Amino acid sequence: xxxxxxxxxxxxxxxxxxxxxxxxxxxxxxxxxxxxxxxxxxxxxxxxxxxxxxxxxxxxxxxxxxxxxxxxxxxxxxxxxxxxxxxxxxxxxxxxxxxxxxxxxxxxxxxxxxxxxxxxxxxxxxxxxxxxxxxxxxxxxxxxxxxxxxxxxxxxxxxxxxxxxxxxxxxxxxxxxxxxxxxxxxxxxxxxxxxxxxxxxxxxxxxxxxxxxxxxxxxxxxxxxxxxxxxxxxxxxxxxxxxxxxxxxxxxxxxxxxxxxxxxxxxxxxxxxxxxxxxxxxxxxxxxxxxxxxxxxxxxxxxxxxxxxxxxxxxxxxxxxxx
Amino acid sequence: xxxxxxxxxxxxxxxxxxxxxxxxxxxxxxxxxxxxxxxxxxxxxxxxxxxxxxxxxxxxxxxxxxxxxxxxxxxxxxxxxxxxxxxxxxxxxxxxxxxxxxxxxxxxxxxxxxxxxxxxxxxxxxxxxxxxxxxxxxxxxxxxxxxxxxxxxxxxxxxxxxxxxxxxxxxxxxxxxxxxxxxxxxxxxxxxxxxxxxxxxxxxxxxxxxxxxxxxxxxxxxxxxxxxxxxxxxxxxxxxxxxxxxxxx
Ligand SMILES: Cc1cc2nc3c(=O)[nH]c(=O)nc-3n(C[C@H](O)[C@H](O)[C@H](O)COP(=O)(O)OP(=O)(O)OC[C@H]3O[C@@H](n4cnc5c(N)ncnc54)[C@H](O)[C@@H]3O)c2cc1C
Ligand SMILES: Nc1ncnc2c1ncn2[C@@H]1O[C@H](COP(=O)(O)O)[C@@H](O)[C@H]1O
Numbered sequence: 001x002x003x004x005x006x007x008x009x010x011x012x013x014x015x016x017x018x019x020x021x022x023x024x025x026x027x028x029x030x031x032x033x034x035x036x037x038x039x040x041x042x043x044x045x046x047x048x049x050x051x052x053x054x055x056x057x058x059x060x061x062x063x064x065x066x067x068x069x070x071x072x073x074x075x076x077x078x079x080x081x082x083x084x085x086x087x088x089x090x091x092x093x094x095x096x097x098x099x100x101x102x103x104x105x106x107x108x109x110x111x112x113x114x115x116x117x118x119x120x121x122x123x124x125x126x127x128x129x130x131x132x133x134x135x136x137x138x139x140x141x142x143x144x145x146x147x148x149x150x151x152x153x154x155x156x157x158x159x160x161x162x163x164x165x166x167x168x169x170x171x172x173x174x175x176x177x178x179x180x181x182x183x184x185x186x187x188x189x190x191x192x193x194x195x196x197x198x199x200x201x202x203x204x205x206x207x208x209x210x211x212x213x214x215x216x217x218x219x220x221x222x223x224x225x226x227x228x229x230x231x232x233x234x235x236x237x238x239x240x241x242x243x244x245x246x247x248x249x250x251x252x253x254x255x256x257x258x259x260x261x262x263x264x265x266x267x268x269x270x271x272x273x274x275x276x277x278x279x280x281x282x283x284x285x286x287x288x289x290x291x292x293x294x295x296x297x298x299x300x301x302x303x304x305x306x307x308x309x310x311x312x313x314x315x316x317x318x319x320x321x322x323x
Numbered sequence: 324x325x326x327x328x329x330x331x332x333x334x335x336x337x338x339x340x341x342x343x344x345x346x347x348x349x350x351x352x353x354x355x356x357x358x359x360x361x362x363x364x365x366x367x368x369x370x371x372x373x374x375x376x377x378x379x380x381x382x383x384x385x386x387x388x389x390x391x392x393x394x395x396x397x398x399x400x401x402x403x404x405x406x407x408x409x410x411x412x413x414x415x416x417x418x419x420x421x422x423x424x425x426x427x428x429x430x431x432x433x434x435x436x437x438x439x440x441x442x443x444x445x446x447x448x449x450x451x452x453x454x455x456x457x458x459x460x461x462x463x464x465x466x467x468x469x470x471x472x473x474x475x476x477x478x479x480x481x482x483x484x485x486x487x488x489x490x491x492x493x494x495x496x497x498x499x500x501x502x503x504x505x506x507x508x509x510x511x512x513x514x515x516x517x518x519x520x521x522x523x524x525x526x527x528x529x530x531x532x533x534x535x536x537x538x539x540x541x542x543x544x545x546x547x548x549x550x551x552x553x554x555x556x557x558x559x560x561x562x563x564x565x566x567x568x569x570x571x572x
Contacts, residue, residue: 071487074461098482102464105417105449109456114416114533117447133542134446138340139349140542143415147533183461184491191485198483204571228572246467246502247481252336252443253360253501261571272336278545282569284561290550297545300564304554312555316562320572 002090002148003035006057007080009099010043018095018201020055020161025122025154026093027056027162032124033090039168040083042076044069053168055161060168063175071099074183075175077106082176084111089149091128096153097200108151115151116143118256120158120279128152136252136275156200157258158279197231199250204261205280207233207250209273211266211287211306215243220310221265227317233257233277235267251276266306269294286310324378328369328402328437329424329451330362332386332393333444340541347536356389358396361439363506364499368469369437370401371504376471379403381431385423386413391522398517399509405522415445416532421453423527429458435476438498440465448498455496462496463489467503 006026008019019039026037039057041047045064052060063079076099084092084107092107094100096118108115119130120140128145130152145152199205206228208221218232225232234244236251250257252272262280267273269285269292277283278297285298286306295301302309334340334349335357341350358366369380382397384390385408394405408423428436438451448464455462467486468479475492481500509517551560566572 071482073463073489077456098465098480101448102452105421105447105452106456108418108449109421109453112418114418115447115449115453116534117449129537132446134539135334135338135340135349135444136336136446137542138338139342139539141415141536142538142540144535144537145533146535150533184463184489184495186487186489188488189482189485190479190488196484201483246500247484249501261565261569278542282565282571283545283548284565295548295550297548299546299548299569300561301548301550302552302554302557302561303550304557308555309558312558313561316558317572320562320566 002033003087004030004037005084005087005089005092006037006039007092007094007100007103008039008041008052009095009097010041010047013044013047015041015048015052017161018097018156021156021159022093022095022154023052023056024162025159026091029091029093029122029124029128035090038087038089040080042068042079049170053166054163056164057168058166060170061173062170063173065175070186070189072186073102073106076103077110079175080107081110083173084149091149092151094151094153096155100153104151104153111149111151113149113151114145114147116145117153118155119152120155122152122154133279136272137278138275155256155258157203199231199233199248199257200255202231203259204228204230205233205250205257205259206230206263206265207235207267208238208265209235209267210237212238218243220306224263224310224314224317227314227321228261230263235273264294264298265310267294268292269297324372324376324435325431325433326369326373326378326380326435326437327428327431327433328362328365328380328382328397329454330366330382330384330393330397331359331439331442332356332384332390333359333442336360336443342539342541347539349539356393358393359439359442361441361443361499361501364501364503365437365439366397366400366402367504367506368499370507372435372471373401381406383408383424383427385410385420385527387411391524394522395517396509398520398522399513400507401513404520407522407524408527409524410527410529414529414532414534415536416534417447417449417453419529419532421450421457423529424450425454425457428454434493435471436496438496440498440500451496451498458496460494460496461491462498463491464498465500466497467500469497469503
């Protein structure tokens with residue numbers, strides 16, 4: 001019976017939300033082909049693996065060692081490839097995260113198999129069929145995966161986590177010889193002074209553009225984001241102007257986001273910006289130009305001066321949150 | 324230092340996509356092709372390293388005959404010579420491409436090979452990392468900072484909400500993220516010189532890979548939205564819609 005492997009990510013000892021989405025994607029595939037889902041966690045000792053059964057795993061494979069706290073590309077590849085081979089998995093599913101986008105291609109190359117990256121749907125009915133947006137989201141491929149095994153990475157927020165009353169068995173697996181001591185080593189992770197929610201992971205994003213006129217005015221965006229519990233995003237224009245860091249840029253040469261709510265403030269909606277956010281569930285645009293292209297994709301628009309509208313909006317949101 | 328940079332010819336980022344009559348590919352008529360934007364960062368970083376180390380930069384592209392123009396753009400920026408691995412069509416599965424590039428790179432004994440993070444046509448973000456794996460050398464993807472000292476290097480890459488610092492020895496592969504540098508514009512002199520720089524053309528045969536295209540289509544249009552109003556007076560209506568209609572608050 002072919003099983004599906006879900007590669008799960010942890011940060012600071014907790015399995016990430018995106019990994020629950022990976023489990024959900026793996027689960028739907030496994031249910032179609034009648035196999036099991038095995039979640040593989042690589043990380044430091046003491047990672048909390050509780051609840052992964054309910055999220056879709058039949059079994060959890062845990063490869064834990066204290067020096068696996070940070071992402072060590074070569075060692076992780078070695079562990080996944082080793083497990084993938086011994087377990088004869090038909091499909092290996094990862095999240096299309098910073099880690100997954102690096103690890104996925106390595107595993108595919110190591111196994112000599114097909115890779116479908118950043119997919120937004122998977123079906124197992126007639127073989128494995130995936131959809132993936134290409135050309136900056138301006139077109140979508142429907143692809144049949146014709147070979148086995150294969151590696152698939154899934155876009156964040158494209159799959160809803162499941163919850164079932166399943167408990168997963170836990171099996172500790174050892175890191176096989178051969179992966180250690182070579183090649184690249186991640187020596188540290190630099191956390192920013194003020195830990196901020198990442199646009200790629202947030203369920204609400206508030207982004208600002210050149211309409212804010214100067215860097216200091218981004219305070220308006222910060223305030224609105226705080227009221228909404230949102231991450232702050234930016235257009236390329238303001239990143240290139242040095243107002244905001246590249247890590248906040250949304251779009252073709254920035255991050256792709258699919259939050260439940262995306263608020264675009266003083267952003268015109270250039271095609272390259274839309275590339276990064278057009279799959280958001282709800283889009284709100286605030287812009288003084290009624291003809292700005294952002295209004296073509298927005299669910300709700302307010303035309304006018306952002307300097308008047310945004311503070312009012314922040315105030316109203318705060319009222320709701322507090323009331 | 325021997326430096327290589329792999330570059331791809333892709334439709335310009337402004338391109339309006341039309342689906343071809345086969346329903347499985349884009350209609351290329353009228354499409355303007357450019358050097359992949361992320362590959363501009365790769366070329367720039369290769370050139371900076373060359374200037375630093377008195378090195379030599381070869382630009383390699385796999386694609387149709389017309390990819391020669393793309394290679395010439397890299398030569399105009401300052402690369403020394405080009406190699407075109409010529410094939411009629413590039414399969415969607417990134418592995419055959421990675422294999423062909425790895426086979427070419429293997430012969431060159433390069434100290435470092437630059438790629439873009441991502442090609443803006445197929446959005447795989449895979450080829451560079453795959454090539455490193457096939458060659459059995461270290462690689463780091465999506466770097467925003469590179470420091471090379473002799474036979475080793477330190478790089479930074481952005482992850483969700485933080486930055487990873489990675490060390491490795493050469494030879495190695497890195498893939499370039501926006502923010503790594505500011506690509507230079509080719510000067511007129513560079514463009515003239517580029518015409519005379521050597522460009523090898525080699526035919527390659529690619530396997531078709533494991534992805535079969537069933538369909539290429541335009542994304543479903545977003546449902547038409549509405550303007551809830553003008554100015555700050557519209558805010559209550561907006562909040563109401565978000566709360567009661569969209570239910571996202
Ligand atoms: C290869 C390539 C890749 C790119 N990648 C990206 C990318 O990843 N992300 C990205 O965002 N862009 C990208 N761009 C750039 C893109 O083409 C646009 O230039 C950019 O998105 C514009 O940013 P903006 O909307 O902030 O600025 P502008 O286009 O200048 O828009 C500012 C908007 O603010 C409005 N405004 C001004 N004042 C006010 C006010 N007081 N109140 C309300 N509204 C106001 C204006 O009406 C206008 O619509 C890329 C371009 C290229 C060529
Ligand atoms: N056909 C190709 N020829 C040369 N380099 C390529 C080709 N395809 C991809 N690359 C390189 O690999 C990077 C990542 O591409 P991709 O994995 O397709 O997103 C690109 O930025 C290029 O540097």
